[in-house]
Amino acid sequence: MDMDRFKPVNDTYGHATGDRVLKLIAERIKTELRTEDTVARLGGDEFVAMLEDVESHRQADKVVERLRAAIERPYELDGHTIYLGVSIGIAYYPEDGLLIDELLEVADRKMYGNKSAQA
Numbered sequence: 001m002d003m004d005r006f007k008p009v010n011d012t013y014g015h016a017t018g019d020r021v022l023k024l025i026a027e028r029i030k031t032e033l034r035t036e037d038t039v040a041r042l043g044g045d046e047f048v049a050m051l052e053d054v055e056s057h058r059q060a061d062k063v064v065e066r067l068r069a070a071i072e073r074p075y076e077l078d079g080h081t082i083y084l085g086v087s088i089g090i091a092y093y094p095e096d097g098l099l100i101d102e103l104l105e106v107a108d109r110k111m112y113g114n115k116s117a118q119a
Contacts, residue, residue, distance in 0.1 A: 001029075001069065002083030003045035003112055013080060019073055021082060027072040032063065048104065057092060064088050087111050 003025065010018040019052040022045065029039050031049060038050040047065070054060045068086055089111025091097065096106040 001047045001049070001071070002087045003071070004087055006084060008043040009082055009084070017080075019119055020077060021084070024075055025071055025084075026087075028073070029067060032066045032070050041110075048107070060090060060092070064090055089113070 001058070004054040004099075006018070006021075009021055018066060025047070026039065026041065029049060033051070034050060036052040038052075039047060041047050045118075051060055052061060054063075068088060072084060075084070089107040089109065090109070091103040091106035093103060097103045
């Protein structure tokens with residue numbers, strides 16, 4: 001997951017506010033995941049989630065839509081309303097790869113493909 005329109009948050013409101021928004025994003029992501037799932041911040045405004053024991057692609061796609069809706073809700077901070085988008089790429093084990101690096105590469109490629117299509 002890569003946040004869209006995040007750079008202007010740092011540029012407009014400062015890095016301290018940007019850090020607070022990143023923490024809120026992480027909280028929203030965690031709220032949408034189960035305890036057996038894993039979420040991590042890869043750096044900057046990019047996060048990754050690993051869903052365990054997903055029964056179908058459809059179930060994973062539903063989680064993606066819940067994540068998108070949660071992340072794209074406005075953020076209210078210090079009297080400002082901040083709107084973000086999110087680009088999400090998804091990779092399925094084992095179809096898209098057996099190793100985490102392979103899965104991350106596929107998800108990253110799909111995510112940036114989605115970003116290009118939205119631009």
